[in-house]
Amino acid sequence: MRNRARHAVLALTGAALVGAPLLLAVSPASAAGAPGVINVHRDGPAKSLPFTAGRDGEAVISFAASAPGVSWARKGAESAVVAISVDGRHVTDLVVPSSEPVARSLGLGHVGPGEHEVTLRFAKGSAPAARRVTLQRPRVQVPSGGADAVALRHAPIVVGRTGWPLGDPYQNATTDTPLVAWHETRPAAAPGHRIIEYSVVWSNEDGGTDSPALMARWGRTTDIEWVYRVEVDESGARVDDTAVYQAPMHMTLKFRGRYEGDHPVLQTCTSNNNMCDVISPKPPLRFLLDASRTRPDGRAREVVMDREPWTYRIAAQEMIREGKIETPSDPATLEVGDQRTYLFVEFAKKTGSPTGSGSVPGVALGVRLKDDPSALYRSDHDQPTWSIDRDGAVATTVELPEGTAVSDIAAIEALRRPTGAGDNGAPATVTSINRGFFLDDSYLPQPSSIGWKGSVTVTQEKPSAVVWRP
Template structure:
């Protein structure tokens, strides 16, 4: 079910500026430079008037000259954000290039409010200033915003640094999904977050093979709401350490549950470390089509590919020279990033479930097959639905070099249980450009091929379809 959404447009009664308040320049005047916050400098304030109560959302395109997520000591600048004097969220700025961001600011009452932005502790040594491009606030009655979790930054392992999310495993994007509950008229809201990487859990080569990215994507919080969008008491749960599902017993800020990242693979705890300095309330109004993989959220925020690639570079996780002949992760720009849809039928015997891998042949050497699982069948994809993977190719390969894309039956353990695996779609295939941003997706396919022990491979797409 789709929620009814109303957004109140705000008449800005001020602009981002330092006290004392300055008048907004007339439309005919020369545009003023983007406002900024500086290390050791004053905070900047955005005044706005909410025509009615609701959830406030800040949109801004920040940039931090001298900052780059791939350089130690220059990873990010941190901006602390308060509403009416209350710290609500932090913004990690990982780039000298502006990145559009939207952040939740929590519930506000009808009337006038002030958003304060301040250059914060936790910023890298190289960070000196953050420019705040096109800042604006909206107030929405979308009930999905009310229940979005506040995610407090990790303070424990791997290094017990309370500011570690300013340079490692930083939260990038959030979204929600909605499905019917068992009670008629009720629905389940599930909130997920994309982190720039994970310091533990699935190893990096397996992430690329089984998930098609090196970000960490986790559902964080789930709650049942009734037909009037009230939380059903005792219904809310969260993803706890070891991917367990626990009932939430922590604190709320309004309807927002307060959780903390407490493991190296970004699982949650509902007991928060007192005084933890970083907190993240990301705008979770985005969702995804039911027939697309979760990675489509990254596709819609292409800068996330750059950040996760730069974290690999800085942490020394990329082999040199990059080679598709090894399982080690190569240069991210050497991979074909693909998404496909599959279903698995009933087993006809004993043995392991059939995973599916993708294979690529190049026009220059069609006899050689490059596999997403690197011939390690344990990392083939056994889950059904829309899934993402990558195929490592020689560095410099382009879409024009690809001769064909194939589906490969790849049982993930001993034996083969005989279940048919049917592939019905390829939704995108792209390479990253020189700046680690996705190129135009040019490989798509619709059809139906069924992989069996007797027919373990099938061509999905050939170069003539480009």
């Protein structure tokens, strides 16, 4: 909300103007429907949203988007697609995977002073069941300057995965769709310069780490990847030859592709959502996500999903539709069960100095329940490579019997486990549990009711210790 207060806001007739000075003014709404609502129909005309910009800037459009009859969980009803243009130029696409309104925010690119028009068109790639997209409370914002404006200025345009020259050119309308983006900054070596790194959350990954390992090591079935990184100077301008991107095989390569303004154009070109800077001919889908927000210091990347709860539901629905969920769920097996049976936990850890040779230890979490405290449910399912060896704030999940609630938990334990051959003897210390929750019946996160700060160390001699009790 602090960032929004620095924005000038464009709203349709009947919505309030927020922020000052006023940089955008709306013309009378030209879209049919209730005030503050735009309906875009299959086989219907494009709808327009005119606005006047008071100065140069990167624009963002936001709304609550829904598509009656659509469900990301159901084949043939996955999503509706809306193509969004500014002054006749195709800027971004919107994939709407829900019949319920979901708050969304997309970049519109650079706009100059004067009158402009956003055009919204029902697009190819939409599922057969999709007939209409409803956008409630649409508005355009332009940052008044500062970090938000710079972050928007350099945000990547992510072209959809097409499987070119063969395959479905609209893949991201049904699988591995980009959901949200954010940026992080750090100082560069040159005084006054900064490094900006952009990351994206996809609904899943069709390749790469398998789903059970994702749940154990990352606490999710979405895919989260950094996409693009660049150095900017004091004025926010790109420093030549500093742009890099995450290429196939997770390599970091120099960006040699084209820009639209300061936006690099990249394409999702692998089944695990790595990028290429060479774009396939005429790709139909492109995504300029609003990357103006950042991640809170000291928190895991998954907290970005926590503040966009709908991403958990989309992730679960894709797993169901693609047949990746075990039925009935069984915590004793390695397969991913109903995600509503998992405790989603974020905790912080650090690894001490090794005392010998061998593999680095990871930490898993174990849960004991009040009705049977002798049973230990492990986040790593007793698989050595599924424990977490990275330090800092990390996320994991623990699969529990169906119907388990936080009130049923007797204790949460830290479990030290070498990740490979041998054991280098390093201790591991858990310093906090930042949140813990279950998903509700609608696959949305319930409020966190687990939190703890302290210091619990597990060693070769004492490989487990309780870190939380109710």
